[in-house]
Amino acid sequence: MGETGTGRKGAGTAGDGSIPYGNRHASCNWTDKSANLPVHILPAPAGKQEDAASARPAGRAVESGTPMRITIERSNLLKSLNHVHRVVERRNTIPILSNVLLRSEGAGLEMKATDLDLEITEATPAQIEQAGATTVPAHLLYDIVRKLPDGSEVLLANTPDGGSMTVASGRSKFSLQCLPQSDFPDLTAGSFSHTFRLKATDLKMLIDRTQFAISTEETRYYLNGIFMHTIESAGKLKLRAVATDGHRLARADVEAPSGSEGMPGIIIPRKTVGELQKLVDNPELIVTIEVSDAKIRFTLGSVVLTSKLIDGTFPDYQRVIPTNNDKELKIDCQSFAQAVDRVSTISSERGRAVKLAIGDGQMTLTVNNPDSGSATEELPVGYDSDPLEIGFNAKYLLDITSQLSGEEAVFMLADPGSPTLVRDLAGDDALYVLMPMRV
Amino acid sequence: MKSPKPAEQLPLEFQHVSSSGRDDLLISDPLSAAVSVVDAWPNWPSPVVILAGPIGSGKTHLASIWRERSGAAEIRPLEGEGAEEMAAAGPVLFEDADRCGFDDRSLFHVINNVRQNGNTLLMTSRLWPMSWPVELPDLRSRLKAATVVEIGEPDDELLSQVIVKLFADRQLFVDDRLVAYMVARMERSLDAAQKVVDRLDRLALARGSRITRALAQEVLGQMAEGDSPDLGD
Numbered sequence: 001m002g003e004t005g006t007g008r009k010g011a012g013t014a015g016d017g018s019i020p021y022g023n024r025h026a027s028c029n030w031t032d033k034s035a036n037l038p039v040h041i042l043p044a045p046a047g048k049q050e051d052a053a054s055a056r057p058a059g060r061a062v063e064s065g066t067p068m069r070i071t072i073e074r075s076n077l078l079k080s081l082n083h084v085h086r087v088v089e090r091r092n093t094i095p096i097l098s099n100v101l102l103r104s105e106g107a108g109l110e111m112k113a114t115d116l117d118l119e120i121t122e123a124t125p126a127q128i129e130q131a132g133a134t135t136v137p138a139h140l141l142y143d144i145v146r147k148l149p150d151g152s153e154v155l156l157a158n159t160p161d162g163g164s165m166t167v168a169s170g171r172s173k174f175s176l177q178c179l180p181q182s183d184f185p186d187l188t189a190g191s192f193s194h195t196f197r198l199k200a201t202d203l204k205m206l207i208d209r210t211q212f213a214i215s216t217e218e219t220r221y222y223l224n225g226i227f228m229h230t231i232e233s234a235g236k237l238k239l240r241a242v243a244t245d246g247h248r249l250a251r252a253d254v255e256a257p258s259g260s261e262g263m264p265g266i267i268i269p270r271k272t273v274g275e276l277q278k279l280v281d282n283p284e285l286i287v288t289i290e291v292s293d294a295k296i297r298f299t300l301g302s303v304v305l306t307s308k309l310i311d312g313t314f315p316d317y318q319r320v321i322p323t324n325n326d327k328e329l330k331i332d333c334q335s336f337a338q339a340v341d342r343v344s345t346i347s348s349e350r351g352r353a354v355k356l357a358i359g360d361g362q363m364t365l366t367v368n369n370p371d372s373g374s375a376t377e378e379l380p381v382g383y384d385s386d387p388l389e390i391g392f393n394a395k396y397l398l399d400i401t402s403q404l405s406g407e408e409a410v411f412m413l414a415d416p417g418s419p420t421l422v423r424d425l426a427g428d429d430a431l432y433v434l435m436p437m438r439v
Numbered sequence: 440m441k442s443p444k445p446a447e448q449l450p451l452e453f454q455h456v457s458s459s460g461r462d463d464l465l466i467s468d469p470l471s472a473a474v475s476v477v478d479a480w481p482n483w484p485s486p487v488v489i490l491a492g493p494i495g496s497g498k499t500h501l502a503s504i505w506r507e508r509s510g511a512a513e514i515r516p517l518e519g520e521g522a523e524e525m526a527a528a529g530p531v532l533f534e535d536a537d538r539c540g541f542d543d544r545s546l547f548h549v550i551n552n553v554r555q556n557g558n559t560l561l562m563t564s565r566l567w568p569m570s571w572p573v574e575l576p577d578l579r580s581r582l583k584a585a586t587v588v589e590i591g592e593p594d595d596e597l598l599s600q601v602i603v604k605l606f607a608d609r610q611l612f613v614d615d616r617l618v619a620y621m622v623a624r625m626e627r628s629l630d631a632a633q634k635v636v637d638r639l640d641r642l643a644l645a646r647g648s649r650i651t652r653a654l655a656q657e658v659l660g661q662m663a664e665g666d667s668p669d670l671g672d
Binding site: 215216217218219220221222244245246247248249312313315316317319320353391393417419433435436437438439 | 446447448449450451452453454455610611612643644645647648649650
């Protein structure tokens with residue numbers, strides 16, 4: 001394919017001494033975040049961090065325990081809380097992690113939430129009567145604001161002792177218990193080795209095309225994210241995203257932006273990818289991405305997302321992308337997806353295999369379920385190689401066809417036991433590899 | 440009537456890199472003599488040392504540690520391969536001597552050049568040198584004079600450590616109790632350990648599951664019955 005590069009990531013360690021993603025497995029401590037507490041929880045800085053994003057409100061430092069009193073438009077508060085509260089896990093063994101940090105400075109309110117692996121900060125305009133900071137339960141505040149009438153103004157004011165915060169709007173008034181802002185953990189980002197700017201549409205494309213293939217099986221933590229790296233392909237430097245769960249693999253390229261050259265190969269965790277995807281809807285947006293061996297930071301307008309990276313080695317994915325598959329099958333994506341969906345109605349939850357019998361210009365899709373019956377459907381296709389019978393997981397076929405942007409797709413097949421390559425007929429910067437099922 | 444076999448997802452065939460540094464070497468009694476010899480270089484009892492041991496016992500790992508340390512060149516003593524010249528120039532390594540095959544005269548000259556130039560030669564083999572198909576009497580006597588270090592069959596401790604290392608090479612971390620369960624029920628060889636770990640890895644990847652005792656039981660059962668695995672290798 002005329003490509004160079006290894007598809008590997010050096011095992012990085014967090015420069016700040018915190019435990020990166022992958023290493024947690026060595027101590028079988030995947031879910032127990034409390035075990036990481038001593039190295040993660042650092043007192044929040046009194047003022048701005050040196051490398052704080054420009055989107056943060058400027059202003060004087062806020063001292064711990066200062067009573068805060070601000071008024072903010074409900075729509076602004078809701079929009080930011082909607083982004084921020086999702087990072088907060090529903091269940092936490094550390095109480096402060098259930099809270100969102102509210103800090104009013106200058107002309108705005110900064111909101112911050114973290115799960116110790118991922119941190120999101122968003123700034124939004126507010127009228128500040130008294131600058132201050134506190135933390136309140138994130139989901140609770142979000143639910144309250146969500147139910148307030150549209151177009152209303154919200155007053156946020158905490159008591160002088162900092163023990164509670166009033167949320168008032170119109171005739172509604174709530175009092176929420178606070179935890180001190182000085183206890184709020186800070187995901188120390190450290191320094192970044194590479195900084196580049198990427199169009200939101202490009203970032204969205206990289207995520208959309210690959211996200212579905214991320215593994216959810218936590219033993220293989222190194223597959224629980226998108227592998228992003230730069231690679232020389234067809235004489236051009238590309239920024240490439242790859243994800244796989246060991247059954248299928250998705251790969252997408254965009255032109256490498258200036259500043260990304262030589263960046264380390266990194267694995268961005270699934271949760272970070274999911275949050276990011278919800279933030280890149282605005283096609284006008286330019287995203288600033290900062291990368292180090294252990295962390296990544298995305299700045300999207302007033303939102304800053306900082307995440308740890310997965311400390312593992314992504315497998316050498318190039319070796320599993322077939323290059324010599326000689327049987328070319330052309331299909332109409334929509335009719336193929338509909339046919340797969342129809343015949344797989346009969347399949348059981350556990351066995352989702354659909355058999356494709358491909359002959360001259362025609363494909364027969366078959367599903368057999370010993371418990372309920374069978375289904376077949378015929379579909380005209382473009383195929384003139386030797387007849388072939390091959391099985392695939394119906395869900396995987398639907399996942400891939402839903403990612404294809406063109407009307408027609410090409411399947412490059414070899415035999416019923418080898419990986420199949422799928423891509424848009426029109427040519428797209430994405431390709432998919434799918435392993436068959438033995439049927 | 441036998442019910443039809445359920446359809447099985449095939450996994451992508453990812454390769455992994457085995458860690459082969461000195462710190463990654465697992466030392467136990469069967470291996471200790473060989474490790475001592477490699478660590479003792481260049482103070483060897485004789486200029487020609489042969490490591491003999493069963494498949495997967497760590498010969499290549501030891502050889503790669505030694506090659507790194509000594510800067511040895513890898514040779515194949517066949518006519519026209521330039522092995523004799525390399526042996527005159529510096530330390531040389533000949534791996535898998537019994538399986539790769541060699542030319543008697545070429546190996547004879549290699550050994551002579553090593554001795555004359557004060558160099559060293561390390562060879563690895565599954566068989567002891569007296570079982571090699573050597574016809575040249577002079578070479579036979581040269582091989583008799585070589586130091587042969589045997590790597591024995593693994594004990595339980597080594598087998599456990601090797602299984603943990605093989606999983607770690609695949610970035611998988613398994614419970615100690617699962618390793619003990621496997622060691623107690625598997626064929627006692629390092630080759631079997633590699634096969635078990637490889638099949639478990641592939642089966643877990645194919646099923647999208649963790650590596651559990653039930654999965655290990657299934658794989659060990661298949662191996663005991665001599666079945667080829669479902670996922671073919």
